[in-house]
Amino acid sequence: MPKKPYTHAKGFNITSLQGKSILYLFRNKRGKVIYIGKCEDDFKDRINSHDYGISRKLTPVIHYITVVIVDTSIYPLYVLEHLFIWCLLPSKNEAVWLFYGNEEDEIIQIAKEKKLYITGSVKEFLLSFESVVIEREWEDISAKKYKRYGELEQLSSKKVNCNGKRSCLCINCLLDRQSVRWKRTAP
Numbered sequence: 001m002p003k004k005p006y007t008h009a010k011g012f013n014i015t016s017l018q019g020k021s022i023l024y025l026f027r028n029k030r031g032k033v034i035y036i037g038k039c040e041d042d043f044k045d046r047i048n049s050h051d052y053g054i055s056r057k058l059t060p061v062i063h064y065i066t067v068v069i070v071d072t073s074i075y076p077l078y079v080l081e082h083l084f085i086w087c088l089l090p091s092k093n094e095a096v097w098l099f100y101g102n103e104e105d106e107i108i109q110i111a112k113e114k115k116l117y118i119t120g121s122v123k124e125f126l127l128s129f130e131s132v133v134i135e136r137e138w139e140d141i142s143a144k145k146y147k148r149y150g151e152l153e154q155l156s157s158k159k160v161n162c163n164g165k166r167s168c169l170c171i172n173c174l175l176d177r178q179s180v181r182w183k184r185t186a187p
């Protein structure tokens, strides 16, 4: 088996993310978010660290990572992380640490106290961030679950535009589909 290129970790091509501050959303084949984390240093290390142990987060069902790119000089990363968790309640995140309650007004106030200034609705705010989707690949072609490692790509080529389909991986569709918050407050 050939040696894995430095640019990949566990089937994910993360070349263009080195040195960036990010949130990462582990998603299954249907696009459901299973786990959300944050990373301000070596994303490759972080991915590898999620692939073992009793609380393993990067199981074989993880097929995509949505990466949200964050300017941490403006936004406190851990507060934003918990805001995404509050919205999506991924099964492998243990608790909603920072945000309690169901009302958006309360959440916006708590965020403000933590120096995360939300303009507009929570959903509009989350949609204002740049994001990309990385599909899982694999270097071993006999592992048919994943496509073979492709060419190295620019970050911009991993951006996802909404196609309006059930399989759409954009954040707008994700928030509509998985957030328990908007469903609860819907008329």
Ligand SMILES: [Zn+2]
Residues within 6 Å of the ligand: 161, 162, 163, 164, 165, 168, 169, 170, 171, 172, 173, 174
């Ligand atoms: Zn979409």
